[in-house]
Amino acid sequence: DGGITQSPKYLFRKEGQNVTLSCEQNLNHDAMYWYRQDPGQGLRLIYYSQIVNDFQKGDIAEGYSVSREKKESFPLTVTSAQKNPTAFYLCASSGEGWNQPQHFGDGTRLSIL
Amino acid sequence: QKEVEQDPGPLSVPEGAIVSLNCTYSNSAFQYFMWYRQYSRKGPELLMYTYSSGNKEDGRFTAQVDKSSKYISLFIRDSQPSDSATYLCAMSVGGGSNYKLTFGKGTLLTVNP
Numbered sequence: 001d002g003g004i005t006q007s008p009k010y011l012f013r014k015e016g017q018n019v020t021l022s023c024e025q026n027l028n029h030d031a032m033y034w035y036r037q038d039p040g041q042g043l044r045l046i047y048y049s050q051i052v053n054d055f056q057k058g059d060i061a062e063g064y065s066v067s068r069e070k071k072e073s074f075p076l077t078v079t080s081a082q083k084n085p086t087a088f089y090l091c092a093s094s095g096e097g098w099n100q101p102q103h104f105g106d107g108t109r110l111s112i113l
Numbered sequence: 114q115k116e117v118e119q120d121p122g123p124l125s126v127p128e129g130a131i132v133s134l135n136c137t138y139s140n141s142a143f144q145y146f147m148w149y150r151q152y153s154r155k156g157p158e159l160l161m162y163t164y165s166s167g168n169k170e171d172g173r174f175t176a177q178v179d180k181s182s183k184y185i186s187l188f189i190r191d192s193q194p195s196d197s198a199t200y201l202c203a204m205s206v207g208g209g210s211n212y213k214l215t216f217g218k219g220t221l222l223t224v225n226p
Binding site for chain 1 (some may be wrong): 117149157
């Protein structure tokens with residue numbers, strides 16, 4: 001079945017450590033997105049990519065980095081510069097065309113040890 | 114004033130009730146409107162997607178958009194315990210900026226058997 005796969009489901013980070021969250025999609029979608037969700041908050045956009053080898057910062061990009069070397073993959077690195085990384089991270093993708101809705105994976109919950 | 118306002122609830126109803134979920138927005142440029150359902154520890158699932166004023170029906174769900182009042186609603190008929198989830202409204206201006214979804218904070222719904 002086509003879909004978006006995020007891994008791992010749960011991740012723990014030590015102080016000063018970088019961690020990478022995986023997002024893979026087999027929907028042949030051009031655009032991919034990373035969001036952060038905190039309790040009682042709406043989703044906030046971290047980074048997005050509309051095409052391979054290109055990506056743009058969203059509203060809260062500080063302390064995060066991404067790459068888009070393949071169409072189906074958009075990994076997110078949470079760096080040690082992100083001082084409050086505990087959150088639920090969601091990856092999404094959307095198809096060709098500017099009016100296509102976004103579809104989400106099942107998220108990765110990141111916690112600090 | 115926040116761009117999108119959504120009553121956080123929680124909302125608790127008996128099985129079989131009609132549920133009304135609402136969002137208001139301030140940006141008159143929004144053209145595309147979505148409702149997502151999010152179960153606990155899961156990613157948001159797209160329920161409804163519309164870009165015009167009026168009603169759109171899909172099974173027990175009806176999405177209503179009133180652009181003149183900047184108000185959108187999701188109605189759930191014959192609600193079931195399986196409808197218990199957080200419902201998120203989202204909207205975008207479309208065109209080249211369709212990457213930018215603005216989300217409400219979500220309404221937590223519980224349907225009691």
